[in-house]
Amino acid sequence: MQKGLLVKRLLVETIEDFLMRDKVEEITVNDIIEAAGVSRTTFYRYFRDKYDLINYIYTNKMNDLLRRYDSYKDSYTITYEILKFVSEKREIFLKILSYTGQNSFMDFYVKTWIEEDTKMLKDLLGVETLSAEDKYLINYNAIGWSSTMIRWILDGCQEDPKELITILDDLTPKKMLHYYREAAFINGQA
Numbered sequence: 001m002q003k004g005l006l007v008k009r010l011l012v013e014t015i016e017d018f019l020m021r022d023k024v025e026e027i028t029v030n031d032i033i034e035a036a037g038v039s040r041t042t043f044y045r046y047f048r049d050k051y052d053l054i055n056y057i058y059t060n061k062m063n064d065l066l067r068r069y070d071s072y073k074d075s076y077t078i079t080y081e082i083l084k085f086v087s088e089k090r091e092i093f094l095k096i097l098s099y100t101g102q103n104s105f106m107d108f109y110v111k112t113w114i115e116e117d118t119k120m121l122k123d124l125l126g127v128e129t130l131s132a133e134d135k136y137l138i139n140y141n142a143i144g145w146s147s148t149m150i151r152w153i154l155d156g157c158q159e160d161p162k163e164l165i166t167i168l169d170d171l172t173p174k175k176m177l178h179y180y181r182e183a184a185f186i187n188g189q190a
Contacts, residue, residue, distance in 0.1 A: 008046055010036050015053055019092045024099035051103035054096055058109065061085050075184060076165065083161035086153060093153050106146065113142035124183050141176045
């Protein structure tokens, strides 16, 4: 395994340990590098700040799923795996979500969702620029799904991830569901 991946894994494990007991705003980069036994230079070689490291936890999992499931061909499985991952690390995500300031995970998550759906829709429609209606649809959908997932985490992940996906699919605007199904069909999922 590459040294960079080992260092990133070490830093992720270190911040996860901190997040099991401390609030995000109480954790410093100094705390992380001391506990991980790496230099400040090494930390900043891989991450801009502690928030970038926190967001990497989600991004790394998402990238792993995209590689395993051949991009977005199986979006249901990817969504299920993300929800399962979040529920397994619920205590960490509770701490991450408690921080709502600049560089918050919620902002990152919504931004990522909007970027991915924008890319998917541009590819699907074969356009460079989306209509205002489609931009608002993507924004509405991303914020709705994200807020609901957060409520699910805060409420103790009571529903099974499959059950939550069914609920969210029922609440997703029909036009967005149509786009998702069309993208899945084109990619050979349906």
